[in-house]
Amino acid sequence: MSATGETKAITPPDIRLRKGQAPLVCLTAYTTPIAKLLDRHCDIVLVGDSVGMVLHGLSSTLGVTLDMMIMHGKAVRRGLERPLLVVDLPFGSYEEGPEQAFHNAARLMAEAGCAAVKLEGGEHMAAIIRFLTARGVPVMAHVGLTPQAVNTFGGYRVQGRGDDAERLRRDAAAVTEAGAFSVVLEKVPEPLARRLTAEIAIPTIGIGASPACDGQILVVDDVLGMFTDFRPKFVKRYAELGSAAEAAIVAYAADVRERRFPAAEHVYATASKAKDVA
Structure with missing residues (x-):
């Protein structure tokens, strides 16, 4: 809370200062209602390109476009006051070079209202991260399994085992230095x-x-049990809203077929009543 009583938004420098402090709470969001639920409880809210799989039924994140990220970023922005809003740069929007990355990151920040962008990759992306940060674009990096490179990895496999650990050490050091x-x-x-x-x-x-x-970060639909196409080992479900929602839909369908809905309290009488306004 600021001196004027307004909620102070968390900034990228605030996050950096949290190194070694109380754990950062991070979740994804793609819609305004979910963003409103997360607002008081998260330090970082990420509009991830996982939206392509979770909300749009894509088989991977590769088909997600910049326009999709902007649309969902705008929706989440409307529901947030306190957390840092970060939006993913989608596949193909930054790999070509620093100028392309800056053009698309600047558009994302201007149109979606986010305070930072996230991009995938380690050593080979260090020059792009350096270029962006030097021009006022805060960057959250992403190493290890990078879903946009799923075809290169041959699937969603654990990264950094055995000799591959040194690659990840170099990646982490490079994005930090950048x-x-x-x-x-x-x-x-x-x-x-x-x-x-x-x-x-x-x-x-x-x-x-x-x-x-x-x-720590998870996809909110995984946490709530809304996304059930697959369940990685690292997911912990804190609710089963998917099955609860299906049960409600089944009950609604049964009421409609048996003409139990709408009942008298759900329809309007000939004479106007105050409660009819709703």
Whole structure:
């Protein structure tokens, strides 16, 4: 809360200062109603390109467009006051080079109202991260399993086992040096994620990584039990709203077929009554 009584929005520098402090609470959101639910409880809300799979039925994140991210970013922005809003740069919107990345990141920030962008990749993306941060675009990095590179990895496989650990150490060090204010570690062996968290100076946000990370993130539809197409090992469901919603729909369908709905209290009488206004 600010001196004027207004809610103070969390900024990228605030997140960076949380290194080694109380764990950062992070969740995804794609809609205004969900954003409103998260507003008082999260430090970071991410509009992830996972929206393509969760809400649009795509088989991967590769078909997500910048326009889709802007649309969902705007929706989430309307529901947030306090958390830092971060929006993913989708596949193909930044890999071509720094100028392309800046053009699309600037558009994302201007139109969606986010305070930072997230992009995937380690050493090979360091120059782009450096270019963006030097021009006023705060960047959250993402290493380990990077879903936009799923075809290169041959599936959604754990990254950093055996000799591959050194690659991830280089990736984490490179994005830190390039100026990222935090980094997502996805599907990384627990001991390695713990080590990376200790080695780098920016907060690590774990998803399938380690409780030692500086924060944790999950897809909110996984947390609520709304997305059931598949369930990674790292997901913990805190509710089963999908099955509850289906039960409600089944009950509604039965009431309609048996003419139990609408009942007298759901229709309007000939004479006007005050309660008819609703």
